Amino acid sequence: MYLGIDVGTSGVKVVAVAPDGSLRAQATSPLSVARPHPLWSEQDADDWVAATEAAVLELPSAIRAKVQAIGLAGQMHGATLLGADDRPLRPAILWNDGRSFGECGELEATVPESRAITGNIAMPGFTAPKLLWVRKHEPRVFDAVRTVLLPKDYVRLALTGDKASDLADSAGTLWLDTGKRSWSDAMLAACHLDEGQMPSLHEGSAVTGHLRPAVAERWGMARVPVVAGGGDNAAAAAGVGVVDDGDALLSLGTSGVIFVATRAFRPNPARAVHAFCHCLPDMWHQMSVHLSAASCVDWAARLCGVDVARMFALAEQVGTGTGDELFLPYLSGERTPHNDPHVRGMLLGLDNDSDAGRIAAAVLEGVAFAHADGLAALREAGTMVETLAVVGGGARSQHWGRVIAAALDARLTYLDGGEVGPALGAARLAQIGATGATIADVCTRPPVRAVIEPEAELADRLAPRLERFRAAYPALKSI
Numbered sequence: 236m237y238l239g240i241d242v243g244t245s246g247v248k249v250v251a252v253a254p255d256g257s258l259r260a261q262a263t264s265p266l267s268v269a270r271p272h273p274l275w276s277e278q279d280a281d282d283w284v285a286a287t288e289a290a291v292l293e294l295p296s297a298i299r300a301k302v303q304a305i306g307l308a309g310q311m312h313g314a315t316l317l318g319a320d321d322r323p324l325r326p327a328i329l330w331n332d333g334r335s336f337g338e339c340g341e342l343e344a345t346v347p348e349s350r351a352i353t354g355n356i357a358m359p360g361f362t363a364p365k366l367l368w369v370r371k372h373e374p375r376v377f378d379a380v381r382t383v384l385l386p387k388d389y390v391r392l393a394l395t396g397d398k399a400s401d402l403a404d405s406a407g408t409l410w411l412d413t414g415k416r417s418w419s420d421a422m423l424a425a426c427h428l429d430e431g432q433m434p435s436l437h438e439g440s441a442v443t444g445h446l447r448p449a450v451a452e453r454w455g456m457a458r459v460p461v462v463a464g465g466g467d468n469a470a471a472a473a474g475v476g477v478v479d480d481g482d483a484l485l486s487l488g489t490s491g492v493i494f495v496a497t498r499a500f501r502p503n504p505a506r507a508v509h510a511f512c513h514c515l516p517d518m519w520h521q522m523s524v525h526l527s528a529a530s531c532v533d534w535a536a537r538l539c540g541v542d543v544a545r546m547f548a549l550a551e552q553v554g555t556g557t558g559d560e561l562f563l564p565y566l567s568g569e570r571t572p573h574n575d576p577h578v579r580g581m582l583l584g585l586d587n588d589s590d591a592g593r594i595a596a597a598v599l600e601g602v603a604f605a606h607a608d609g610l611a612a613l614r615e616a617g618t619m620v621e622t623l624a625v626v627g628g629g630a631r632s633q634h635w636g637r638v639i640a641a642a643l644d645a646r647l648t649y650l651d652g653g654e655v656g657p658a659l660g661a662a663r664l665a666q667i668g669a670t671g672a673t674i675a676d677v678c679t680r681p682p683v684r685a686v687i688e689p690e691a692e693l694a695d696r697l698a699p700r701l702e703r704f705r706a707a708y709p710a711l712k713s714i
Contacts, residue, residue: 236301237669239474239662240287241467241655242309242387244268244278244329244489247286250655251298252662256679261655262293269326274333274359274576276567277326280315283386284393291454299455304669305394305446306439306462306661308470309387311407314365317382317389324376327386328365331490331526331567333576335364342367342409345425352422353406354413354502354510359576360526363409366426382432383408387464395444395461400434403469403520406511413519414500416512437463439473439514440667462668465514467657468492468522473514474660475624475650476680483620485639485647486656487629491528491602493609495521495618503616507574514664515674521618523571523609527580528602529629531564534580535598539591550595551634555641556696558593559584561703562601563711569605572612573708583707599635600697603642604704610643622646624680626656633685641693642701650681 236259241248244266251260264286269277291299312330317323328334339357342364343349350356357364362383370377384392385408388400405411405418410426410433412419418430437443442460451458464470468486471477477484477496486492500519502510509522527534536546561583568576582597610620625647629635631654640647663677 236298236303237662237665238302238305239658239660239665240305240307240390241658241661242283242287242307242390243467244310247283247290248655248658249290249294250658250662251294251302252659254666258655258659260294260298262290264290268329276329276332278329280323280327280389283390287390296455302456302459304460304462304665306665307387307391307464308467308657308661309385311385311404311466312360312362313386314362315384315386315389316369316376316380317384318379319381321382321392324379325373330360332365333359333568335359335368336576338364338367342425346421349422350504352412352419353409354500354504355409356504356507356574357409358570358574360570361407361409363422363426366428370427380432383428384434388434391443391461394446394450396447397444398434399437399443399463401437401439401463401465401514402512403439403514404466405436407466413510413512438516439463439465439469440664442668460669462665464661464664468494469514469520470660470664471626471656472496472520472660473663473678474656475626476678477624478515478518478674478678483623485606485623485625486627487528487625488627489528489530491525491606493523493606493613493623495613495620497521501616506612506615507571508612508616521613521616523612525564525571525605525609526567526569527564529627531566531598531602534566535594539594541591546595547632547634549592550599553592553596555596555600555638555693556700558589558596559586560589560593560597561700561707562597563707564598564601564605571609578708578712581711599638600700601704603639604701606639607642607701608705610645620645622648624648624650626654628654630654633687636687637690637693640687640689642697644689644694646689647687648683649685651684
């Protein structure tokens with residue numbers, strides 16, 4: 236049995252996977268996000284550890300006793316700042332925090348070749364500009380920093396005592412020479428840091444340590460190995476077999492991502508396309524990233540006083556493209572293609588007949604349109620995508636899938652286990668690390684549960700609404 240742990244934003248998800256790849260058990264423990272000021276998004280790093288333990292202990296003891304290795308996945312970019320005692324100096328600054336927008340320009344001015352080194356435009360969601368913000372606004376905290384870890388790697392430290400990371404997650408810091416798959420002295424120096432404050436780097440299936448004796452005893456396990464794992468999107472890709480050049484997935488979690496695996500390092504920072512290492516050796520990937528996806532549905536459900544399942548049902552009852560409502564899903568700003576942390580979500584075209592159903596339909600369409608923008612940016616970079624494997628909590632709604640397939644003009648495949656993609660991928664990386672099995676043997680495509688083809692009639696109905704959506708951002712940007 237192999238355990239996959241996904242340290243997400245809204246919760247920690249744990250899955251137990253059998254050697255044949257079947258999902259045997261899963262559990263989730265919730266997390267909350269603090270937003271003490273505009274643009275801020277923070278979490279207490281120790282909450283990740285507590286939620287991990289709670290989720291693991293929900294698994295049946297008989298399952299836990301059979302675990303042979305553990306893999307870690309998690310939310311990317313979070314700045315977890317540790318002092319000399321390896322304790323957090325302040326709450327972790329998360330991926331959807333926008334306070335360091337000004338520091339992004341300073342970083343690129345200090346290192347003019349930064350986009351060539353990292354493959355990415357500097358964005359406030361990344362880790363490096365966050366450290367510049369801390370140095371400027373919290374100098375005592377910055378001076379005390381001895382180690383910077385990403386969220387899942389702080390959990391690793393608690394579980395094993397090791398300061399280690401994988402290349403996929405680390406590429407999202409802006410401190411990695413992404414093409415060379417190593418820390419960049421120039422990018423670290425620009426943030427007044429050095430490699431000694433960074434974790435060691437490993438490929439995703441490499442063993443980085445073993446469970447501490449006390450943890451193993453509490454969990455009812457042997458001191459099993461823990462592998463490097465991956466950032467959530469790369470791990471999700473490994474979980475659903477997106478491992479060869481041109482394979483692609485669509486993640487509909489708190490945020491939304493279109494992920495394309497590539498054999499070569501192919502950056503396109505001009506359009507805010509991300510280019511990172513994959514969690515697999517000698518592989519990279521491109522991503523379009525949208526800071527709000529399923530979180531928009533959660534928001535709309537709260538707004539309308541219904542649960543998420545009811546929100547999807549209302550949208551399906553109303554139908555697609557039937558009202559004038561238009562939703563811009565920028566609740567936390569946006570990355571691809573706008574790179575704008577200040578823009579916010581908007582509901583346009585409201586009238587006296589606007590109700591929960593029409594708002595629900597507009598929200599699903601708005602997120603689909605944002606992904607259409609992201610796919611357009613990838614296609615402009617020469618990446619051709621015709622089929623996307625769907626993962627994340629949003630994968631539960633096939634009605635939403637019809638809307639997205641039509642907006643993107645792409646086929647969607649729904650796979651068994653897709654809703655637990657990152658945790659499943661972490662478990663598969665653990666299996667490779669523990670057994671020496673090949674990627675081809677372990678990272679296979681799960682059985683297809685459903686396929687949604689783009690519908691021409693629905694695409695025609697959405698086309699004028701997509702045009703309005705694309706016109707809305709530049710028109711409203713000034714306000």
